[in-house]
Amino acid sequence: MTRKSRRLILIAACGAVLALALGLILSAMSGSIVFFRSPAEVAAQGVAPGTRFRLGGLVKDGSVKRGPDQNVEFSVTDTSATVPVQYRGLLPDLFREGQGIVAEGTLDAGGVFRADTVLAKHDENYMPREVADALKAQGRWQEGGGKEAPKDAAKPGTADATLGQRSER
């Protein structure tokens, strides 16, 4: 085998593998990327039923209803719009009314968000980044706006982001 043909084989192999990787990335980009939407965006722009997205906001006070067999219904709000959510499964430890959460799933024809994943990435004085940003964008953010700032949170900066908690069905 000549030097030239060896080089050609090497270059062809590199090209083939890189093309495969690129093709996989591009096809995955079009198929398996999930966008983040706040309730206000869902209300204003509308999301086609069946499209997977992440819904983020606060769990509306008094909206959590527990059904039989670990079914749970609640509403996610950013105070200007509200989206009802249905979920079956165990909720993360940090889930409670008034707290920020991110849910992943699809809207059904009736406008109910059917979640298969609920994330609560925060602790008592912290919100999911996406939720905080969405609230800030609407001017509804109050600095230190956690409902129950712990009295021992001595200094700004001690409010460390906690470990992400998720719950998947």
Next chain:
Amino acid sequence: MIVEIGHYALALALALSLVQAVMPAWAARSGDAALREVAGPAALGTFACILFAFCALTYAHVTSDFSVQNVVENSHTAKPLIYKISGVWGNHEGSMLLWVLILALFGAWVAAAKTSVPPVLRTNTLMVQASVTFVFVLFIITTSNPFARVAPAPLEGNDLNPLLQDLGLAIHPPLLYLGYVGFSVTFAFAVAALIEGRIDAVWARAVRPWALIAWSFLTLGIAMGSYWAYYELGWGGWWFWDPVENASLMPWIAGTALLHSIVVMEKRDALKVWTVLLAILTFSLSLVGTFIVRSGLLTSVHSFASDPSRGVFILAILALFIGGALSLFAWRAPSLRQGGLFAPISREGALVMNNLFLVAACATVFVGTLYPLLLEMLTGEKISVGPPFFNWTFIPLALPLLVIVPFGQALAWKRGDAAAAAQRLLAAFAVALVVALGAAALAWGGPVMAPVGLGFGAYLIIGSALEIWARARGYGQNRTHDLGTTWRRAVGLPRSAWGTALAHAGVGVVVLGIAGQGWATEGLATIRPGGQVASGPYVATLDRVGPTKGENYEETTAFLTLRNRAGDYVGTVETGKRFYPSRRMTVTESGLKTVGVSQIYASLGEVLPDGSIGMRLYYKPLVLLIWIGSLIMAAGGGLSLTDRRMRVGAPVKARAKLSPSAVPAE
């Protein structure tokens, strides 16, 4: 007082590392050999200073010195001693201190190792290592001082995040950093070689043990982190494709490629430029990972920092080292003498394919991890790139790689015979086929990829065993049919051959474990005492729910009895909700029952006022193989390191004692 001395020691380390970085360069200009030798003692001194600083911080944590802000924010008097110690690196400042401690440790290790590394290469390597140390110590002192005092000192601390109060997470960061930061040595060697403009087999032989050490620790560190996430986060996943996990996976993949290309360079004096580039890229990915985790860019599992000034500083460090090293590479690489090209069907050809697939797989992880961040920065649009993306891109690139592993091993150097290699692996193909078909028949109608995965795992394990068998039998005239001779030869094979086979078999074991997850099942129910929840072949009965108490938490525990479907007793399992009063945080503690290498995993949901509880029960077949396989891989790396030719600091004389027959060409 000890805290101030610790702070001072850190400043001293900054100065010493500067001396270590600058003096050799000066010596190179002035030709002063004595000045050049400063690098070694300076490396030891830097390490001693940082070690002292680290001990000082540990002392403050152990004695609950609440006049130190870092202790206030991360400790509590009621915390068990082990978590007072692990709390030192359970926060941003402390973990950066651990980072530089390990950086300095490797610097000192290179300085102290009695290898046959040429003195100029050694000095230049220490110089590069010192410049990395200098910049990171500067980062700590200016932006992340762990020794900052607070006045007046509070009476009690804020405690460590309860999720971090876990034995697995206590030892995960040191292991991970030994791997992550260990690749700084290969980086330093690569840059040193570029400065000198000389790269040859001697360089490869000097670098290989360091790459192996770092790779083995990184393997252990990632496995440990994965197991922690599995049992602590409470929903039974073993890999989340979380950016923080990807940050450690990328250097691991690149490091794996590096390990293999170094072998080609050592044996065949080829792939030189590529190997140097890989060495630079591997540590660059470690730095990128540090940036992702430490800059507060993500609000994810390990993000403790939320101060943007740190992010900008780390970004500057990234630009300096990655940009600097790559510029040096671009300038020097064309002048390096390239090795010859080689036949596509050969051991080195297979190793090139290994490198290609690994680098492509690493690139997909890189894109999937950084694209969302970049998109949000540029357009403000928030997206999430989750498991579907990575499963779709990573797995198709990983599977061909698994085929190549035993196949490449069966090919000879220079010119391989594909047909002969395939023949040699015939038994592995056969076993893989039987395993895959058998599994498919037993679990008909189940997931398709799971039996395929089992087949791949079996192929890798048998293929690795066949490799040892074939080498022990010998080739051509040396071929023996006597089992005793085969055994003696197998024992006499170099340890690196055994290490390679072990590591490859370990990959097979991991693949078996991953494949088993295709059959994982999940049961979910709201139950009261006496109620049942079922999953796969097991049924759990809730005996009672009651309070238990730990050292610094209160727990509501559910006690369950496990039986199989036939009603035979299997064991008991407990799962609970732990409430930590110091942070007013509740954490779910999952319960695990191990049966063979499979596990039954119980996770407690909400305890409702009417006495019923939510309960999730997973059956995870073969799941332990994922981590056992990782341990086997790391053990393979360790075994290779004990090979005489590879030992760091092995006396040079030992080389002469080896009889030539004991070192057959690999």
